[in-house]
Amino acid sequence: MNAPVNPQELELQTVEFKLDGKTIIAYDGETILKAAKRHGIDIPHLCFKDGYAPDGNCRACVVEINGERTLAPSCCRNATAGMEVKAQSERAVKSQKLVLEMLLSDMPDKGYKWIGDDESMQFGELSSWAKQMDVTVRPELKALRREQAKADISHPAMAVNLDTCIQCNRCLRGCRDEQVNDVIGYAMRGSHSEIVFDLNDPMGESTCVGCGECVQACPTGALMPKGLIGSQKVDSKVDSVCPFCGVGCQITYNIKDNVIVSVDGRDGPANHNRLCVKGRFGMDYIHSPQRLTKPLIRKTGVPKDETASQDPNDWSSIFREATWEEALDVAASKLKGLNEKYGRKVLAGFGSAKGSNEEAYLFQKLVRTGFGNNNVDHCTRLCHASSVAALLEGVGSGAVSNQVNDVENSTMILLIGSNPTVNHPVAATWFKNAAKRGTKVVLADPRVTQMGKHAWRIMQFKPDTDVAMLNAMIYTIIEEGLCDQEFIKNRTSNFEALKENVKGYSPELMAPICGIPSETLREVAREFATTKSAMILWGMGISQHVHGTDNARCLIALSTIAGQIGKPGSGLHPLRGQNNVQGASDAGLIPMMFPNYQRVDNANAHDWFEKFWRTPLESKPGYTVVEIMEKILAVDSDPDKIRGMYIMGENPAMSDPDLNHARHALASLEHLVVQDIFMTETALLADVVLPASAWPEKVGTVSNTDRMVQMGKRAIHPPGEAKPDLWILQELAKRMGLNWKYAGPDSGVAEVFDEMRQAMHAAIKGITWDRLERESSVTYPCLSPEDPGRPIVFNDAFPTADGKVKLVPADIIPADERPNDEYPFVLITGRQLEHWHTGSMTRRATILDTIEPMATVSLCGDDMVQLGVTTGDVVTVASRRGTIAIHVRRDDGTPRGAIFIPFAYYEAAANLMTNSALDPFGKIPEFKYCAVSVVKGGDAAVKLGYGTNDEISSDKVAAHT
Numbered sequence: 012m013n014a015p016v017n018p019q020e021l022e023l024q025t026v027e028f029k030l031d032g033k034t035i036i037a038y039d040g041e042t043i044l045k046a047a048k049r050h051g052i053d054i055p056h057l058c059f060k061d062g063y064a065p066d067g068n069c070r071a072c073v074v075e076i077n078g079e080r081t082l083a084p085s086c087c088r089n090a091t092a093g094m095e096v097k098a099q100s101e102r103a104v105k106s107q108k109l110v111l112e113m114l115l116s117d118m119p120d121k122g123y124k125w126i127g128d129d130e131s132m133q134f135g136e137l138s139s140w141a142k143q144m145d146v147t148v149r150p151e152l153k154a155l156r157r158e159q160a161k162a163d164i165s166h167p168a169m170a171v172n173l174d175t176c177i178q179c180n181r182c183l184r185g186c187r188d189e190q191v192n193d194v195i196g197y198a199m200r201g202s203h204s205e206i207v208f209d210l211n212d213p214m215g216e217s218t219c220v221g222c223g224e225c226v227q228a229c230p231t232g233a234l235m236p237k238g239l240i241g242s243q244k245v246d247s248k249v250d251s252v253c254p255f256c257g258v259g260c261q262i263t264y265n266i267k268d269n270v271i272v273s274v275d276g277r278d279g280p281a282n283h284n285r286l287c288v289k290g291r292f293g294m295d296y297i298h299s300p301q302r303l304t305k306p307l308i309r310k311t312g313v314p315k316d317e318t319a320s321q322d323p324n325d326w327s328s329i330f331r332e333a334t335w336e337e338a339l340d341v342a343a344s345k346l347k348g349l350n351e352k353y354g355r356k357v358l359a360g361f362g363s364a365k366g367s368n369e370e371a372y373l374f375q376k377l378v379r380t381g382f383g384n385n386n387v388d389h390c391t392r393l394c395h396a397s398s399v400a401a402l403l404e405g406v407g408s409g410a411v412s413n414q415v416n417d418v419e420n421s422t423m424i425l426l427i428g429s430n431p432t433v434n435h436p437v438a439a440t441w442f443k444n445a446a447k448r449g450t451k452v453v454l455a456d457p458r459v460t461q462m463g464k465h466a467w468r469i470m471q472f473k474p475d476t477d478v479a480m481l482n483a484m485i486y487t488i489i490e491e492g493l494c495d496q497e498f499i500k501n502r503t504s505n506f507e508a509l510k511e512n513v514k515g516y517s518p519e520l521m522a523p524i525c526g527i528p529s530e531t532l533r534e535v536a537r538e539f540a541t542t543k544s545a546m547i548l549w550g551m552g553i554s555q556h557v558h559g560t561d562n563a564r565c566l567i568a569l570s571t572i573a574g575q576i577g578k579p580g581s582g583l584h585p586l587r588g589q590n591n592v593q594g595a596s597d598a599g600l601i602p603m604m605f606p607n608y609q610r611v612d613n614a615n616a617h618d619w620f621e622k623f624w625r626t627p628l629e630s631k632p633g634y635t636v637v638e639i640m641e642k643i644l645a646v647d648s649d650p651d652k653i654r655g656m657y658i659m660g661e662n663p664a665m666s667d668p669d670l671n672h673a674r675h676a677l678a679s680l681e682h683l684v685v686q687d688i689f690m691t692e693t694a695l696l697a698d699v700v701l702p703a704s705a706w707p708e709k710v711g712t713v714s715n716t717d718r719m720v721q722m723g724k725r726a727i728h729p730p731g732e733a734k735p736d737l738w739i740l741q742e743l744a745k746r747m748g749l750n751w752k753y754a755g756p757d758s759g760v761a762e763v764f765d766e767m768r769q770a771m772h773a774a775i776k777g778i779t780w781d782r783l784e785r786e787s788s789v790t791y792p793c794l795s796p797e798d799p800g801r802p803i804v805f806n807d808a809f810p811t812a813d814g815k816v817k818l819v820p821a822d823i824i825p826a827d828e829r830p831n832d833e834y835p836f837v838l839i840t841g842r843q844l845e846h847w848h849t850g851s852m853t854r855r856a857t858i859l860d861t862i863e864p865m866a867t868v869s870l871c872g873d874d875m876v877q878l879g880v881t882t883g884d885v886v887t888v889a890s891r892r893g894t895i896a897i898h899v900r901r902d903d904g905t906p907r908g909a910i911f912i913p914f915a916y917y918e919a920a921a922n923l924m925t926n927s928a929l930d931p932f933g934k935i936p937e938f939k940y941c942a943v944s945v946v947k948g949g950d951a952a953v954k955l956g957y958g959t960n961d962e963i964s965s966d967k968v969a970a971h972t
Contacts, residue, residue, distance in 0.1 A: 030047060035739075042065065166215040172233055259435075303733060308331055313328070317675050342701065369764055382750060386634050426548055475837075481565035481566065484536035565821050578806065597774065611628070611629070658697075659686040702732065708726070777795040895923055
């Protein structure tokens with residue numbers, strides 16, 4: 012496994028040995044091959060790959076060791092003190108060349124993978140080593156060539172050409188050991204042996220998840236991205252960060268003719284070369300013909316269709332093209348006019364977690380200094396707002412205590428309310444790696460997901476019963492005397508109140524409520540309290556409830572009373588959903604906080620920012636996402652009625668709960684400005700649409716779930732007249748009367764970052780722009796240029812007033828609405844592996860949409876039998892708020908009485924049905940629980956042209972997706 016490196020463990024013991032007469036220094040336990048590579052000495056190798064467990068099966072790297080009869084594979088043999096090694100002796104070189112010749116002799120006439128610019132190197136690393144070693148194949152060996160395997164092109168992204176396979180097993184180790192997907196195997200024997208997928212299935216029909224680890228590992232091109240078969244010459248390579256989930260994988264774009272033709276994983280601190288299907292094969296969304304390329308203004312008299320029935324490709328009937336000057340003037344003048352007419356409370360802004368830190372910082376600054384209020388928010392309100400509320404209240408910081416890959420140091424991992432193999436696939440590899448090493452993984456979730464295969468215990472609790480289950484575990488730890496008494500005494504407050512509150516939550520009483528046997532509750536609680544190091548990681552299954560803050564309070568209490576925080580392998584980690592949701596929140600893109608979580612109603616913080624920005628500021632917290640929708644529909648006499656909005660890179664017409672209500676609100680605005688890269692459902696309701704830049708088209712920083720500030724660089728230029736978001740923000744600010752002067756390259760991005768550093772000095776003071784350009788990634792808190800950053804926080808104290816964790820008791824609060832005879836099922840929403848957020852990007856990525864082209868509802872087999880449906884049938888799903896028609900998918904991990912629908916599909920928008928009821932603390936909607944009915948066929952299906960008992964043909968599917 013390519014394990015994370017702990018800088019504090021780099022002072023290793025060394026040994027000296029001789030290699031071809033030269034004295035070489037190796038680290039204790041380092042192989043001969045790795046020591047040679049570090050010293051710039053080439054030894055041919057094919058089955059070896061940095062980060063993978065050495066296999067030693069190709070024998071291309073054999074060396075001669077004094078005193079030993081046989082040659083030794085240098086990739087598997089550790090260097091020892093005094094050893095004398097010969098890699099270039101006559102015997103070693105002859106054997107190395109023979110291996111290369113034998114492998115080349117079995118190659119077809121044409122290869123698939125080139126290394127470097129010389130396209131005569133037809134078989135990648137094999138040809139490269141053969142050329143370097145001056146190896147040619149004797150004719151008599153070519154006559155012994157095996158029968159060549161047929162190509163397998165069944166997968167949308169990858170081609171399998173096993174005629175060039177040398178059976179080095181790198182793909183197998185990548186799939187099994189690194190990504191732990193267990194798809195690739197090695198079958199048959201002798202000359203019939205071959206690489207297979209599952210039970211020798213075509214790759215496209217196997218359980219492959221498309222991570223592409225195998226194609227990155229393959230040295231010869233036997234496994235290749237389809238887009239790179241043939242010439243692999245590119246014009247440039249640009250290092251950046253993946254624009255999808257919050258893991259923050261570092262990547263390299265390969266660019267040809269201003270097109271990203273492929274993506275490689277980089278050895279970044281969060282991913283160590285690994286990627287998922289979105290990061291590797293999902294970047295072509297930026298080249299979609301649906302990209303916005305010119306500013307647009309709504310035509311006079313064209314109404315706003317809040318039913319979302321307008322075709323986003325047919326925008327010309329709604330908008331007319333405009334110059335940038337006209338569009339910016341109209342956008343700003345009407346917003347400014349509403350302010351002047353009705354006062355400084357009537358405007359609001361939604362920023363984006365898909366953009367950069369610098370854009371988030373300037374956006375919230377524009378709202379606060381230009382609009383004159385704090386009505387600014389973004390998608391954090393819809394994902395982890397309740398988690399942050401509980402963390403700020405309890406531990407004084409909304410950020411994670413430990414980085415994801417610190418699970419390497421855990422002896423127990425509690426994954427709750429999270430589906431990481433789908434939502435954070437690369438992070439999931441660290442959990443799977445840990446499980447293989449013996450770490451006890453506990454999966455706690457209403458749905459049994461793929462992580463269940465790797466779990467020590469599965470706690471499939473009933474939806475909406477998180478507090479009952481967690482309080483039962485807290486009760487057990489306290490009742491059985493398993494608390495860390497010293498930690499509680501020195502580093503917590505309010506423990507007695509917690510202890511008193513859980514007295515009524517024994518496992519025996521809670522088992523019928525949460526559905527977990529009392530014995531299991533006690534067993535897991537005991538293990539958590541007594542194990543050496545336990546880490547809790549959670550997702551939106553915890554946060555997206557009316558009791559989301561209480562759920563997180565329980566997790567904080569559970570971790571704290573067991574002393575499982577503030578040390579390696581022990582802590583709290585809410586897994587962030589979008590690539591910059593952490594950074595956008597840090598930068599102040601939330602209504603109650605200035606940058607770095609300084610409350611707007613704190614007099615000292617308020618005065619500091621007034622002086623820093625040289626303008627009067629509103630001291631009252633603004634409205635959140637869902638509250639803003641309510642305020643749009645307030646009566647005209649309400650002085651806080653929202654009348655105009657500026658939305659950058661968000662799609663609330665798909666992401667908000669109760670979409671009919673949200674779309675009605677957006678359509679009711681007197682003026683809406685939308686800045687985006689596509690004509691989204693939200694942009695269709697705009698008065699002015701500003702074409703923006705996609706992530707690979709800009710320079711900026713993002714902060715991932717691990718508190719790593721990382722540099723993203725521009726790979727290509729925006730299409731047509733589309734402009735960088737930072738430029739658009741500054742142009743609007745100028746027209747709003749703000750005197751901003753960021754004159755450096757790329758719209759002054761480095762200057763904006765430096766200003767942000769000053770506003771967030773307690774976190775990122777030591778992270779300079781120059782440092783990021785050198786290092787690519789720096790972890791905060793980082794308070795000086797010499798500070799390496801702190802991967803683990805809360806070691807000695809918590810950033811609360813008294814330096815202690817405040818334990819907050821929680822009681823059972825039921826969901827806002829419960830199932831009944833009319834609506835007997837519980838709807839759970841979430842993401843799919845291939846699609847991200849509202850699908851505005853991934854549904855336009857050709858490979859991703861080919862893999863998952865159709866909206867589906869997941870039900871267990873028992874419920875399907877009861878409803879009389881089979882896989883592929885169409886059902887109507889309805890709640891009190893909305894109705895959709897959708898295809899059925901069987902998933903026995905979904906419990907009886909519950910269904911799961913991803914929210915990325917506009918044609919079957921799950922959020923038409925979800926409930927806008929809010930958690931009172933985090934103001935987050937209850938996405939994870941509402942009551943619905945499920946009927947075979949039904950009214951919604953009939954409206955789409957399906958009969959109630961029709962067979963679903965591919966033509967019908969294509970017509971409605």
